[in-house]
Amino acid sequence: MAKTPQRDQSATTDPVRRRIIAAIAAASPRISLKQLSRAIGRNDAYLQQFLHRGTPRHLPENARHRLAAFLGLDQRQLVDSALFIPVTGQSPASESGRAVPFLDVAASAGGGSFIDPSADGAGRHISFPRQWLQQFGGHNPESLRLISISGDSMAPKLEHDDLVLVDCSQTKPSPPGIFILDDGIGLVAKQIEIIPNSTPVCLQVSSENPSYHSYQRAIDEVTIIGRVIWFGRRL
Numbered sequence: 170m171a172k173t174p175q176r177d178q179s180a181t182t183d184p185v186r187r188r189i190i191a192a193i194a195a196a197s198p199r200i201s202l203k204q205l206s207r208a209i210g211r212n213d214a215y216l217q218q219f220l221h222r223g224t225p226r227h228l229p230e231n232a233r234h235r236l237a238a239f240l241g242l243d244q245r246q247l248v249d250s251a252l253f254i255p256v257t258g259q260s261p262a263s264e265s266g267r268a269v270p271f272l273d274v275a276a277s278a279g280g281g282s283f284i285d286p287s288a289d290g291a292g293r294h295i296s297f298p299r300q301w302l303q304q305f306g307g308h309n310p311e312s313l314r315l316i317s318i319s320g321d322s323m324a325p326k327l328e329h330d331d332l333v334l335v336d337c338s339q340t341k342p343s344p345p346g347i348f349i350l351d352d353g354i355g356l357v358a359k360q361i362e363i364i365p366n367s368t369p370v371c372l373q374v375s376s377e378n379p380s381y382h383s384y385q386r387a388i389d390e391v392t393i394i395g396r397v398i399w400f401g402r403r404l
Contacts, residue, residue, distance in 0.1 A: 268294035331401065336398050
C-alpha cells in the first residue's frame with residue numbers, strides 16, 4: 170500500500186507561510202490556491218505544495234514578487250531570512266569602526282545548507298575598521314553580511330569554515346564572480362555567470378573543486394543573496 174505523503178509540520182509554522190495564508194484568507198473576493206497558483210504563472214498545485222508540503226522551500230524571486238503584488242504585500246514580507254532583507258536601521262558603530270551582522274547560517278560549498286528562519290543575526294556583529302571597509306570601493310555597510318562556509322566544493326579558493334563577507338546589494342552576476350545563492354536545494358557558495366544568449370536567461374553554476382560538477386539554473390529559479398567580496402581563514 171502506498172504511503173500517504175506526510176505534511177511538513179514546519180511548512181505551516183514559519184512566518185512567511187503563515188503570512189501568505191493570512192493574506193489569502195483576508196482576500197476579497199476569495200481566491201483558491203489553485204487560482205492563485207495560476208495567477209502567478211505556476212501549476213495548479215504549486216501553492217498547495219509550497220504552503221503545506223514545504224516544496225519548494227523558498228519562493229523563487231519572480232513568484233515571490235507576483236504573489237506579493239496579488240496579495241497587496243511588500244515582497245520583502247515573503248522572504249524567510251534576514252539574510253535576504255537589507256537592514257534599514259544603522260548597524261552598531263563607533264568613530265573608528267563599523268559592525269557587520271554575523272548570521273548564524275552556513276553557505277554550503279557542496280550539497281547545500283538550510284537557512285534557519287530564526288537566524289536574523291540580532292546581537293551578533295563583528296566590527297571592522299571603517300578605513301578597511303572603504304577599500305572595497307564604498308560598499309554600503311548596511312548591505313554587508315558575514316556568514317561561514319561549509320564543505321569543500323570551492324576549495325582551494327574557499328575552504329570549510331572560512332568566513333566570507335557578502336555584499337547583499339550585488340545580486341546581478343555581471344561580472345561573474347563568487348556569490349551566495351539559494352539554488353532551490355539549499356544555500357550555496359558558487360562561481361556563477363550568465364550564459365550568453367540564453368532564453369530564458371540561465372546561469373552557469375560552478376565549483377572550484379573539480380570533483381564537483383557544474384550545473385545550470387534559470388535565473389528566476391534561484392535567489393542570489395549577494396557577491397562574496399572578502400574572506401577570512403583560520404590558520
